[in-house]
Amino acid sequence: MVGSEKQGRPRLQRMPVARLKGGYNIGLAGRPVSRVVDLAVPGRLVLPLVSRCFRFKDIRVEEGARVSAWTVLATDPKRFSAPLIAAYGGTVRLDEIAGHIVLESLHGTLSSGSSGSDRDAQAGARDGSRGAGASGGSPADIRDQLVTLGAWQFITDARTDLPVDPAGTAKAIIVSTIHLEPFVASAEALLHGRLDSFVRGLEYLHELTEGGIVHLAVADDAGFVTDLAALVVHHSWCRFHTVTPRYPFGHPLLILRRLELGRDSDRPAWATRTAGVLAIERALSSGAPSVERIIALGGPAVSEPVHLKAVIGYPVDEILQNRLCQDDVRVINGGIFTGSDVPREQSGLDVECEGLTILSELRKRHMLAFARPGLWRNSYGRTFVSRLCQSGPAERLNTTLGGELRACVSCGQCMDVCPVGILPSVIHKFLHADEIDEVERMRVDLCIECGLCSLVCPSKIELLSDMRDARRLIREEHEVQEKLEAKAKREEEKRLAAKEARAAAEAGA
Amino acid sequence: MKLILALLEKTRPLFQKGGRFTALKPIYDAVDTSLFSPLARTSRAPHVRDPLDTKRYMSTVIIAVAPCLLAAVHFFGLRVLAMVLVSYAAGGAVEVLLAVFKKDEISEGLLVTGILFPLILPPGLPLWMVALGSAFGVLVGKELFGGTGRNLFNPALIGRVFLALSYPKAMSSGWIEPGQGLVGRLLEYATDAVTMATPLAAAKSGTWAALPDLFFGNVTGSVGETSALAVLMGGAFLLIIGIANWRTVAAMLGTFVIVTAGIYGGDPHAIIWHLLSGGLLFGTFFMATDPVSSPIMNSAKWVYGAIIGIATALIRNFTGYVEGVMFAILLGNIFAPVLDELFVTAHVRRLREEG
Numbered sequence: 091m092v093g094s095e096k097q098g099r100p101r102l103q104r105m106p107v108a109r110l111k112g113g114y115n116i117g118l119a120g121r122p123v124s125r126v127v128d129l130a131v132p133g134r135l136v137l138p139l140v141s142r143c144f145r146f147k148d149i150r151v152e153e154g155a156r157v158s159a160w161t162v163l164a165t166d167p168k169r170f171s172a173p174l175i176a177a178y179g180g181t182v183r184l185d186e187i188a189g190h191i192v193l194e195s196l197h198g199t200l201s202s203g204s205s206g207s208d209r210d211a212q213a214g215a216r217d218g219s220r221g222a223g224a225s226g227g228s229p230a231d232i233r234d235q236l237v238t239l240g241a242w243q244f245i246t247d248a249r250t251d252l253p254v255d256p257a258g259t260a261k262a263i264i265v266s267t268i269h270l271e272p273f274v275a276s277a278e279a280l281l282h283g284r285l286d287s288f289v290r291g292l293e294y295l296h297e298l299t300e301g302g303i304v305h306l307a308v309a310d311d312a313g314f315v316t317d318l319a320a321l322v323v324h325h326s327w328c329r330f331h332t333v334t335p336r337y338p339f340g341h342p343l344l345i346l347r348r349l350e351l352g353r354d355s356d357r358p359a360w361a362t363r364t365a366g367v368l369a370i371e372r373a374l375s376s377g378a379p380s381v382e383r384i385i386a387l388g389g390p391a392v393s394e395p396v397h398l399k400a401v402i403g404y405p406v407d408e409i410l411q412n413r414l415c416q417d418d419v420r421v422i423n424g425g426i427f428t429g430s431d432v433p434r435e436q437s438g439l440d441v442e443c444e445g446l447t448i449l450s451e452l453r454k455r456h457m458l459a460f461a462r463p464g465l466w467r468n469s470y471g472r473t474f475v476s477r478l479c480q481s482g483p484a485e486r487l488n489t490t491l492g493g494e495l496r497a498c499v500s501c502g503q504c505m506d507v508c509p510v511g512i513l514p515s516v517i518h519k520f521l522h523a524d525e526i527d528e529v530e531r532m533r534v535d536l537c538i539e540c541g542l543c544s545l546v547c548p549s550k551i552e553l554l555s556d557m558r559d560a561r562r563l564i565r566e567e568h569e570v571q572e573k574l575e576a577k578a579k580r581e582e583e584k585r586l587a588a589k590e591a592r593a594a595a596e597a598g599a
Numbered sequence: 600m601k602l603i604l605a606l607l608e609k610t611r612p613l614f615q616k617g618g619r620f621t622a623l624k625p626i627y628d629a630v631d632t633s634l635f636s637p638l639a640r641t642s643r644a645p646h647v648r649d650p651l652d653t654k655r656y657m658s659t660v661i662i663a664v665a666p667c668l669l670a671a672v673h674f675f676g677l678r679v680l681a682m683v684l685v686s687y688a689a690g691g692a693v694e695v696l697l698a699v700f701k702k703d704e705i706s707e708g709l710l711v712t713g714i715l716f717p718l719i720l721p722p723g724l725p726l727w728m729v730a731l732g733s734a735f736g737v738l739v740g741k742e743l744f745g746g747t748g749r750n751l752f753n754p755a756l757i758g759r760v761f762l763a764l765s766y767p768k769a770m771s772s773g774w775i776e777p778g779q780g781l782v783g784r785l786l787e788y789a790t791d792a793v794t795m796a797t798p799l800a801a802a803k804s805g806t807w808a809a810l811p812d813l814f815f816g817n818v819t820g821s822v823g824e825t826s827a828l829a830v831l832m833g834g835a836f837l838l839i840i841g842i843a844n845w846r847t848v849a850a851m852l853g854t855f856v857i858v859t860a861g862i863y864g865g866d867p868h869a870i871i872w873h874l875l876s877g878g879l880l881f882g883t884f885f886m887a888t889d890p891v892s893s894p895i896m897n898s899a900k901w902v903y904g905a906i907i908g909i910a911t912a913l914i915r916n917f918t919g920y921v922e923g924v925m926f927a928i929l930l931g932n933i934f935a936p937v938l939d940e941l942f943v944t945a946h947v948r949r950l951r952e953e954g
């Protein structure tokens with residue numbers, strides 16, 4: 091369906107809705123407005139050594155050292171030596187907070203070229219300070235440059251959602267601008283005033299993949315749809331897809347499958363998101379390292395949900411100061427579905443941070459909560475009055491489990507909501523009966539870990555954890571099997587070699 | 600409210616590990632979590648959860664059968680309420696004893712079974728039989744399979760089949776004549792009321808009850824099933840809030856109408872008469888849609904509903920039994936795992952192609 095498009099025409103394709111099933115937009119209070127607030131220079135930087143994909147184990151600086159801005163503090167030896175870069179200069183403290191590098195007495199400012207708006211970038215280009223190799227160097231040079239500047243980290247393998255090796259190749263790259271998880275930075279906030287940079291970033295991606303197709307997925311209700319479509323319309327290498335804005339339809343893996351690019355495995359597809367395109371553009375246009383992030387600050391416990399421009403390592407407690415409407419909160423790095431809670435006093439923004447979501451912790455019990463009509467409840471099913479009359483303010487959801495753990499009642503909600511069409515309740519049952527082969531037959535490998543099944547389950551079963559466990563078990567089993575096979579193969583080879591040697595010896599005799 | 604909460608908090612240690620009444624913890628927990636929403640918090644992603652829980656899920660069925668219950672009291676007297684209480688007490692006792700014994704939680708499935716069971720019994724059945732059947736249904740129909748969510752059959756139906764096999768005479772004679780007029784039997788207990796034949800039994804000997812009587816429930820039959828109007832109200836509620844799966848309902852009623860039309864040569868009166876009489880509607884909306892004993896895939900529910908609908912029509916018209924819904928649903932329950940296997944396998948094969 092993609093290939094049949096005529097070249098050079100606007101390819102405004104709508105993802106066929108029938109093929110994107112399930113999904114659900116939870117009405118969480120505290121959605122950040124698109125305005126981006128610049129944060130002041132922090133008192134110190136607290137840089138996490140571990141994030142979702144990266145482990146910066148290779149520490150390059152010493153305790154007490156004075157480093158300047160843009161120093162590489164540590165790298166990830168397992169992932170193409172991805173760097174952890176200091177946004178400011180300062181004094182290194184390695185042991186102050188476990189798992190973090192702390193920078194004190196900050197000095198130096200962010201370079202002027204790095205603030206990233208179109209005007210700045212154009213000014214930079216006029217000055218001739220365009221980064222080396224933006225379009226001059228070979229793709230390999232460009233990739234090296236991106237790795238050094240911390241911008242390559244944004245490119246993932248579309249199939250595994252993990253960072254890719256810069257030495258690899260791809261025939262296509264999926265760019266998803268659909269960030270629907272509550273709450274991560276929205277495309278509106280990221281792209282405001284930066285559409286030109288974004289399109290330049292797409293051009294770089296096209297070059298990086300050595301002529302690969304760029305599949306651009308945009309929510310069909312996004313404010314910038316027409317403007318962006320007009321900008322990319324002349325590029326024959328860019329396919330423009332509009333997608334129904336429902337979580338988790340922006341997930342690159344879903345888009346990949348719907349485009350049926352997933353089957354051809356000899357040249358993998360890459361994926362990146364809005365922030366990745368902008369970071370790559372900035373790195374190549376101005377040569378500045380990618381140390382800034384635009385993050386969402388949202389959730390029911392935030393007094394004024396906005397987007398923030400902050401640097402990596404910005405201390406979480408400094409961000410939250412005077413921005414919460416209550417104190418007893420859970421701070422989540424990322425959104426409510428896939429984020430993880432962070433200790434408020436002991437952490438800073440990690441390199442992958444897209445947002446902070448703040449929920450109030452549950453402390454109060456409600457009388458006969460299950461029997462109330464629920465005029466304002468926020469529920470997937472239709473058992474609350476709110477679903478019939480759609481009235482009342484949105485519920486300020488907190489961290490309540492909302493019930494007790496029970497056996498599965500086969501209500502089918504997890505099945506209906508699952509965007510990849512697998513059967514979480516069946517997988518759950520097989521997993522707990524230790525029937526791993528059956529779990530594998532049920533295609534748990536298709537799960538994109540969106541977390542919707544756990545959200546809707548009335549029996550409060552931790553389905554997402556089950557899916558993760560199941561996938562891990564299957565992976566381990568395969569590894570064991572591969573090892574056994576490899577061992578058997580080695581022994582067989584040894585035996586053959588011995589036999590040959592014997593035969594040769596006999597022949598010699 | 601504050602007082603109750605304080606009382607619950609104060610007595611909590613008694614039921615915790617090492618407390619004086621540790622064994623009764625399931626009862627304490629059930630009371631505690633029914634009165635107040637629990638304090639349990641999410642410990643991992645996703646960090647928020649949907650407010651729907653099994654308590655609410657199950658209690659919607661009670662709301663849905665309320666019209667049937669009211670109609671039943673109107674036609675068959677206050678005795679119906681006694682039957683419901685006895686059913687809850689007996690089934691609850693078994694459930695609680697087992698929960699205490701297994702140190703398990705008390706499951707909410709009882710809310711549904713306890714009220715559906717008396718509604719499918721003859722209104723004149725002795726109360727001790729109600730108790731026995733309810734206890735048997737919970738024990739054998741549910742707990743022996745491992746509790747709510749693991750049972751193969753609908754526990755209320757198991758209880759009824761047990762009674763029908765053990766006390767065939769009582770189970771085929773307790774058909775009280777419905778109360779007449781505006782008040783009906785609302786004010787009487789009705790143990791000494793006259794009994795009569797159910798419309799389906801009477802039809803076998805050539806007497807057809809009038810359609811309006813069937814529609815409003817002014818006929819005899821199992822406690823909750825006689826008023827088609829009340830059943831439809833509850834059924835519509837369950838369909839609207841999505842607790843009953845409309846596919847099962849559509850397939851069951853659709854096939855029933857088709858087969859009945861075939862038998863009666865398309866006579867509309869006969870079709871409507873059969874639709875409204877007996878336990879067909881009640882069984883469709885309240886028993887066949889039980890998610891635990893149905894197949895899980897939506898596509899399989901069509902076949903499941905069709906099996907029950909066809910079987911009901913055939914049993915009614917071609918066997919010695921006057922009513923076939925209950926057996927047809929049990930038959931469907933037997934087929935459910937097979938259907939699951941077939942449809943789930945087909946489904947994952949489709950996924951494989953998708954890659």
Ligand code: SF4
Pocket residue numbers: 504507508509510511512514536537538539540541542543544553554557
């Ligand atoms: S099974 Fe996986 S993909 Fe499906 S809803 Fe659950 S987490 Fe999402």
Ligand code: SF4
Pocket residue numbers: 497498499500501502503504505514515518546547548549550551553
């Ligand atoms: S949502 Fe929960 S209770 Fe419902 S079918 Fe899935 S696992 Fe079972």
